[in-house]
Amino acid sequence: MINSRYIAIFVLSALAFGCATQQQPKSGSEAMNSNTSNAKPAAFRETITIAERPQTVKDQMALRGAQDEAEPKLTIVEPKEGLTVTSSTVKVKLIIAGDLKGYMPGMDPQTKMGNHIHVILDNQPYEAYYNLDNEFELRNVTDGEHTIRVFASRPWHESYKNEGSFQMVRFIVKNGGGDATKPTTANNGSTMASPTPEGKDMQNSTAGTVDPKKPLLTYSRPKGEYKDAAAESIMIDFWLDNAKLKDDGGQYRVRYTIDGGVGMYIDKWEPIWLTGWSAGTHSIKLELVDQADNVVDNGGYNSTTREITVIR
Ligand SMILES: [Cu+2]
Incomplete structure (x- = not known):
């Protein structure tokens, strides 16, 4: 048990260093813009692309048995x-x-x-x-x-x-x-x-009029602060209740919008990883939409915007 744990730590830190050495130095303009939230030029938003499940996560999975x-x-x-x-x-x-x-x-x-x-x-x-x-x-x-x-x-x-x-x-x-x-x-x-x-993005809150029988999207990740190697690939993950996505045989889509840019779609219920984040704050909006691309209302829970901080 202790041995495998040490091996796991070794593998993870080796990978973390591997990622860190691949980082490109930031250009002056990107560094300048990195502190302005919600107002990044489109060029910076477009650097964010879908990546595969990180090797560090695959390695953790391999050590977890079934x-x-x-x-x-x-x-x-x-x-x-x-x-x-x-x-x-x-x-x-x-x-x-x-x-x-x-x-x-x-x-x-x-x-x-x-x-x-x-x-x-x-x-x-x-x-x-x-x-x-x-x-x-x-x-x-x-x-x-x-x-x-x-x-x-x-x-x-x-x-x-x-x-x-x-x-x-x-x-x-x-x-x-x-x-x-x-x-x-x-x-x-x-x-x-x-x-x-x-x-930060929290409010003092009460619930909306949520119907547990209606389609419900629950925002989970990303959340909080992402530093260095952890900021290489950032996961979007959510829970879906009473709603099947298009490629899972249903009619719904999950729309995600980074920094107020163009909405992108998730049509299969699984996490996605995004890479190419600049330092600074970023907003992530997750919405459950129907076939007509309208947000499915359920107490306001099906459209959620969060802010995260990327430090590198
Ligand atoms: Cu967690």
Whole structure:
């Protein structure tokens, strides 16, 4: 076990260095433009192209045995669907079952990586939940309707797309006493939603009128900060409920738009990796669209824009 872990670390760092040496020096104009968000000239947007699954991810998969064929099934034990909570503190309790093939959420103390669950309050960026035996609690949840969405994820944040991996509940906070001027946090201190600028693309949030029976796109990745080797290839990944994409025999498409440029389409439900990112902030918009290219409405969740930061 320890031996294979050392080998894995060695292989990954060797690959990281390999990637780093391939980086081209940035031109002066690109460096100048790299700090302006949402306003990059088209020429820079066009440098972003689809790449294949990174070798580092392939190597991790090879070391995982049959885990990638697992079919984890999650249950949200708490909060129950439709529950009214009279407190701004909301416990989230999950159970994992199904055909796990060795898949189990948990962080490796050495690499700080591991399988985990993505937990999403309303339509905010997800929080990673590693050890389901530890309590997960939302604090300062504001009054109103909310949703929690969860799904099983791999160490590189690619979601499991089998039936049962994804779950959603709707609940209501009433007279909870939450402070809408302050962020909603998890008990580990991380921000789940925020009304302040430090929350970046987060808002203080309540749920939209989400119908769990209607087509639902859940934005997962990219998220946050990507540095050096990690910024070489950035993954777009999402969850789809009640919607089949065109090349999977359905009628829907997922449209992604980088930095307000031309919308591109994903017609098969699998992650894509994009390469060619300049340093600075980038916006990523993911939308679920129908045959007429219109966004399918479901409480506003089917069109989500996030900002990421690329550091190199
Ligand atoms: Cu993740």
